[in-house]
Amino acid sequence: MPRLFTAIEIPDDVGDALATYRGGLLGARWIDVENYHVTLRFIGDVDDDVAQEAAFELGRVRRAPFDVTIEGLDAFGGDRPRAIIARIAPSKDIVELQAELERLMRRVGLPSEKRKFAPHVTLARLRDASPRAVADYLGLRGGPARLSFRAERFVLFSSRDSVGGGPYVEEAAYPLR
Template sequence: MPRLFTGLEIPSDLAMDLALCRGGLSGARWIDVENYHMTLRFIGDIDDSTAHEVHSTLEQIRRRPFTVTIEELASFGGGKPRALVAKAKAASPLVELQAQQERLMRRIGIPAEPRKFTPHVTLARLRSASPIAVADYLSTRGFLFSRRFEAKRFVLFSARASTGGGPYVVEAAYPLN
């Protein structure tokens, strides 16, 4: 039973820039650079028949390439930080692509995604990092300057059922043109 999700791949030059943020935060489990991505729609553990239906549905999407802007380093989890992320600007083309995927997945019976879409790249999972340590980390490194990349395709990833962080495999790619 595959665990699937859609996302944008992070270009290697941007991934290397983001990798420079690694280290200096006790309690962080850093994501391997080759597994950096931006999740658009988590699909979950599904059977092979549903996976084929997901693929056929995603093939119908027609959108133009667009620019993604990484704006800042941040954390998710508020007073109990659980992830260190590089947040992206929620520009219309990105939000519309995600919303279209959400509608299409619900149409074929995949349950609605309960979380609000916040475009980001997860850099580290935080298990025991204190809120103060995370705040200190962000105050010294949170100046991440704006980086951009052109999204020319989105992909269908598979992942092992694990604690997260990969490895992820591109099962199919869907061009934006």
């Protein structure tokens, strides 16, 4: 099975608003709007048995829908910027959902995620973009006014190992109820 991850999808209207920030940064590979998402748990390249067990475990999640708020633009990578992102305001709901997915994937036998959860939407991957150019880009753009949407489900996606991510295939969807 291909590379797997769980995510919250970005609604079309929010994606369209975020897409207005595309362009104006040398060395940026802009993510296609239809591939915008908030990664909850990267699962990785797993065999079919592990993929099926993970999909089954994800079906155990019982959580209510919740609001997701995008609070601004930022960059990952510090002195070696590697991505332009839209920051998601941390909330108890999204943090608890991510923690539950982490526990379920560890139950399946996957190693724990090493990076601290920082909810975001990747807008562009950067290659050879200078920290100054990224700072200028962020300073000029300012970022979106707070955009909010209701997360009604999360999705198990697969992807091929590719430059820039995508295309993503929905393998299963899990309603928040």
